[in-house]
Amino acid sequence: MDIRLDAISHSYGDTEVLRDISLDIPNGKIVCLVGPSGCGKSTLLRLIGGLERASKGRVLQLGNPPEGCLNPLTYVFQDFALLPWRSVQGNISLVLEDHGINGAQADAIIADVLARTKLSDFSKALPRQLSGGMKQRVAIARALAVKPAVMLMDEPLSALDSQTRELLMDDLVALWTRQSFTAAYVTHNLAEAVRLGHRIVVLSRRPGEVHEIVEIDMPLAQRSHGNAKLEQTQKHLWDMMRDEARAADEELLDV
Amino acid sequence: MSDATAPTQPIEVRFRGGGFAPKARRWVGLFVFVLLIGITEIGTRQGWISSLTLPKPSDVLATFGELWESGLLFKHLLPSLSRLAVGAAIGASIGIAVGIMIGLFSYVRAGMVPLVAAIFPIPKIALLPLFVIWFGIDEASKYALIAFGTFTPTVVATYGAVDNVDRSLIRMGQSFGLSWLSIVRKIVLPGAMPGILSGLRISLAIAIILLVAAEMLGAEYGIGAYILEAGSLYDLERLFAGVVILSLLGVILSTVIGFIERRLLGWRA
Ligand SMILES: Nc1ncnc2c1ncn2[C@@H]1O[C@H](COP(=O)(O)OP(=O)(O)O)[C@@H](O)[C@H]1O
Numbered sequence: 001m002d003i004r005l006d007a008i009s010h011s012y013g014d015t016e017v018l019r020d021i022s023l024d025i026p027n028g029k030i031v032c033l034v035g036p037s038g039c040g041k042s043t044l045l046r047l048i049g050g051l052e053r054a055s056k057g058r059v060l061q062l063g064n065p066p067e068g069c070l071n072p073l074t075y076v077f078q079d080f081a082l083l084p085w086r087s088v089q090g091n092i093s094l095v096l097e098d099h100g101i102n103g104a105q106a107d108a109i110i111a112d113v114l115a116r117t118k119l120s121d122f123s124k125a126l127p128r129q130l131s132g133g134m135k136q137r138v139a140i141a142r143a144l145a146v147k148p149a150v151m152l153m154d155e156p157l158s159a160l161d162s163q164t165r166e167l168l169m170d171d172l173v174a175l176w177t178r179q180s181f182t183a184a185y186v187t188h189n190l191a192e193a194v195r196l197g198h199r200i201v202v203l204s205r206r207p208g209e210v211h212e213i214v215e216i217d218m219p220l221a222q223r224s225h226g227n228a229k230l231e232q233t234q235k236h237l238w239d240m241m242r243d244e245a246r247a248a249d250e251e252l253l254d255v
Numbered sequence: 256m257s258d259a260t261a262p263t264q265p266i267e268v269r270f271r272g273g274g275f276a277p278k279a280r281r282w283v284g285l286f287v288f289v290l291l292i293g294i295t296e297i298g299t300r301q302g303w304i305s306s307l308t309l310p311k312p313s314d315v316l317a318t319f320g321e322l323w324e325s326g327l328l329f330k331h332l333l334p335s336l337s338r339l340a341v342g343a344a345i346g347a348s349i350g351i352a353v354g355i356m357i358g359l360f361s362y363v364r365a366g367m368v369p370l371v372a373a374i375f376p377i378p379k380i381a382l383l384p385l386f387v388i389w390f391g392i393d394e395a396s397k398y399a400l401i402a403f404g405t406f407t408p409t410v411v412a413t414y415g416a417v418d419n420v421d422r423s424l425i426r427m428g429q430s431f432g433l434s435w436l437s438i439v440r441k442i443v444l445p446g447a448m449p450g451i452l453s454g455l456r457i458s459l460a461i462a463i464i465l466l467v468a469a470e471m472l473g474a475e476y477g478i479g480a481y482i483l484e485a486g487s488l489y490d491l492e493r494l495f496a497g498v499v500i501l502s503l504l505g506v507i508l509s510t511v512i513g514f515i516e517r518r519l520l521g522w523r524a
């Protein structure tokens with residue numbers, strides 16, 4: 001299933017946040033959205049997932065979600081959004097219960113996603129007992145449990161320290177390599193974008209417009225830390241963003 | 256840093272952290288009770304507390320024993336407990352339900368919040384005659400008084416607690432396509448539970464106060480009636496025996512809520 005954004009514009013009252021955004025999220029690819037803070041990345045993701053209505057334009061699903069898909073558009077949030085009163089297992093079963101999946105069937109799904117995120121030993125733990133990286137892995141496991149057509153990830157690694165972030169990026173690459181998933185991945189970290197993105201969409205400062213789209217052909221598994229070609233792409237992205245970011249920063253001071 | 260002052264001895268950095276984190280100290284509470292009662296006992300025996308001021312704790316205990324042996328204790332206690340249970344259960348459950356509705360629906364909030372603010376400060380005891388006219392002199396008017404008194408603080412605590420539930424968790428529930436009912440049951444309610452339970456502590460203490468008030472105004476049996484009778488005879492031993500029962504009731508209820516909190520809110524730790 002593909003997602004197509006058709007001339008999306010959005011305003012909050014008088015504040016124009018997004019202007020005329022058109023882009024495709026093709027099946028099986030990770031599309032990274034980068035841009036200065038406040039340019040409307042999170043807003044765009046909320047529009048894609050149907051948590052908010054765009055002022056103008058449409059979000060289209062092309063094709064049908066895969067077999068057994070419970071929740072086609074599934075988020076992974078920056079702050080994990082785990083229920084603190086439910087164990088790891090309980091947090092995952094939460095999203096299955098409403099689809100009538102209980103008992104052995106639920107246990108099988110939970111065991112599978114926990115194995116894929118290397119959490120099998122922690123199924124009974126409460127969120128407060130887990131480190132940040134593990135919490136985000138639980139959130140990813142929860143997202144995988146509903147067999148999403150598209151994962152909407154809003155800065156999923158931004159709350160983590162840089163070592164944990166590296167490890168989790170490796171995990172995401174391994175996860176994608178084993179079974180490719182489709183994702184819209186918002187980040188302000190360009191290293192993350194060049195590491196995980198098949199396509200990188202650079203947004204301008206507010207009101208966010210598509211500034212440039214960069215395609216990276218190199219397979220995810222080959223993109224190692226410090227790869228020269230990726231460094232070059234990252235520098236290109238940064239050159240493009242620096243002025244926008246600085247201007248955005250100064251605009252905020254004016255307010 | 257500057258070399259203007261003469262080098263001095265190294266000073267250990269003063270510790271200024273810690274505190275603000277009460278821990279469970281089981282026996283301290285008991286110790287305070289024992290100490291106060293002990294002082295009173297010694298004082299009344301030695302005479303520096305006159306027997307007109309306070310009864311001897313041992314005499315109160317003896318009165319308590321008589322109450323127990325004559326079977327009067329349960330004759331008074333059981334009606335009181337059932338009034339408290341029925342009244343508080345009605346008040347608290349309606350209060351929680353209304354509080355959740357205020358927390359969830361704009362129109363209920365707009366309509367009910369001013370109403371609750373208007374009835375909160377009314378001393379409910381003043382309304383007892385009204386309740387007697389509405390519900391009769393029997394049990395129903397006592398239930399109504401206790402329920403009404405428990406209702407308002409429960410509502411206020413509950414909708415405050417619902418307001419404080421992390422919105423990002425609700426957004427998460429919606430993004431996974433959970434039904435409205437599931438979001439309320441599995442996210443809003445557990446998230447509001449800490450606030451609801453601490454509200455219940457206050458509501459139940461108020462319920463005990465109103466129980467006594469209601470029984471003083473018209474009941475043959477009940478702790479309130481017992482205390483009123485003792486008071487009108489200036490029988491301090493019996494008065495205090497009644498008061499001790501009320502205090503014990505308060506302690507027991509608070510312990511029960513503490514127990515429920517440990518069971519339901521273990522995840523907070
Ligand atoms: N619910 C909202 N109401 C009003 N303004 C909002 C709301 N959400 C976001 N904004 C504004 O929209 C702009 C874009 O926000 P956001 O999408 O969070 O940016 P980003 O994720 O790129 O940092 C910001 O200026 C923000 O203040």
Ligand SMILES: [Mg+2]
Binds near residue numbers: 041042043
């Ligand atoms: Mg954001």
